[in-house]
Amino acid sequence: MKSLLVLASLALSALxxxxxxxxxxxxxxxxxGNTVTVEVQQTEAATDDMQVAALIGFRACPDGDCSxxxxxxxxxxxxxxxxxxxxPAHDPNQPQKGLFQDFTFQIPAGSAIGxxxxxxxxxxxVGANNVPVFNTSMVVVTVL
Structure with missing residues (x-):
């Protein structure tokens, strides 16, 4: 039972x-053809955490449907x-943003409209034992 509580606590901390x-x-x-800045924010850690890697991609939604x-x-x-x-780092000129990192990307000129x-x-x-945690995030945009 105690180990279950520890695992649940770690999972909630990671989330x-x-x-x-x-x-x-x-x-x-x-x-x-235009350039866009992709900003990724990382919430402040309640436990020890070590940032390892990020992979950011861009693609048209299959058949125009992202649902x-x-x-x-x-x-x-x-x-x-x-x-x-x-x-990710703090910007002393923008403390309200918390931890973040910006990435610049040019939308390919031949991108599908939609x-x-x-x-x-x-x-x-995460944590004293460095438990690996993987998460994903996405945002849908319209390309013209």
């Missing part, structure tokens, strides 16, 4: 520390925005 895409906002209209898309099973797509160490998705795969090690 509270997820990284998410906060910009562009869901429903944003972006233009093919069933899941980056954990469908992948992040063929256009990689970033793949590497995730090192709904597309930015997806994030995030890996971190």
């Amino acid at each position: 509270a520390q997820q990284a998410t895409i906060v910009s562009p906002a869901a429903g944003s209209v972006l233009f093919a 069933t898309f899941n980056p954990a099973t469908d992948g992040v797509g063929p256009n990689i925005v970033f793949a590497g160490a995730f090192t 709904d597309s998705v930015f997806s994030l795969g995030h890996l971190q090690a």
Whole structure:
């Protein structure tokens, strides 16, 4: 019973520390060929955590429908925005943003018009035993 409580506590702690895409906002209209900043925020850790990696991708939604898309099973797509160490930091000029990291990406000029998705795969090690935790995040945008 005690080990179950420890596992539940660790799971809740990890959920509270997820990284998410906060910009562009869901429903944003972006233009093919233009540059966009993808901002990923990491909530403050309640326990020890070590950021390991982020994988951010961009893709058109299959058949223009993003309702069933899941980056954990469908992948992040063929256009990689970033793949590497995730090192969110505080900006003293913008303390309200908390921990974040920005990534710049140019929407491919030949992108399909319609709904597309930015997806994030995030890996971190949590707690004193560095338990690996993987989470995903996504935001649907419209490309014109």
